């Protein structure tokens with residue numbers, strides 16, 4: 001069961017959460033984006049604050065209506081992956097726990113046009129060259145302070161629960177993070193919804209939490225697992 005909102009079991013912890021999805025500009029009026037609403041990240045920030053943590057929320061293109069679900073939290077905004085990376089590195093200094101729930105663009109447009117592209121300049125089709133963005137999460141994990149806990153997310157298109165767990169294990173290892181929360185997504189599931197289902201794997205490859213319910217319930221289950229992991233490693 002979720003703890004009562006006033007049980008301040010996270011008091012004294014500084015937690016940074018990213019939420020939403022980055023956008024990479026193509027020209028002054030267009031971008032490459034993704035379907036992340038930011039609801040899961042905002043729910044984590046809100047739940048952590050309600051449980052007494054000091055929270056910074058780094059939001060990438062999260063609707064004001066969704067952000068309003070996390071009142072009285074230090075919100076910092078980022079647009080592109082590069083901006084999100086800078087905001088996260090800044091906020092992570094001195095944090096106990098960093099949770100990367102944002103959907104970060106893997107690539108950015110190599111040459112951003114400074115005037116609006118026209119069909120006249122690219123008749124019949126348009127090729128955009130993309131270059132890979134830095135991996136923010138892997139960077140935070142590689143440079144983390146002793147005792148700092150780093151948590152990643154992964155949205156995967158999979159055909160079974162076993163496959164989801166296996167991918168979560170591999171991704172956790174590849175990123176060098178302490179915990180990775182994975183959820184299955186598809187054309188019809190996972191985004192814009194108020195519900196979610198995640199599995200959380202730890203550095204031993206074990207499934208340390210499963211949650212299926214509202215994003216608030218998933219947030220609380222994840223925070224339980226994060227705090228257990230964090231306190232175990234501090235011992």
Ligand code: CTP
Nearest residue numbers: 100102104106133134135136137152153154155
């Ligand atoms: N992430 C990040 N920086 C990036 C890409 C991803 O910090 N440039 C973070 C996400 O916020 C998430 C985790 O890494 O917490 C996993 O994201 P995901 O897209 O699943 O991982 P990728 O390494 O990009 O792998 P894939 O090729 O499956 O997209």
Ligand code: CA
Nearest residue numbers: 103104105106
């Ligand atoms: Ca990716």
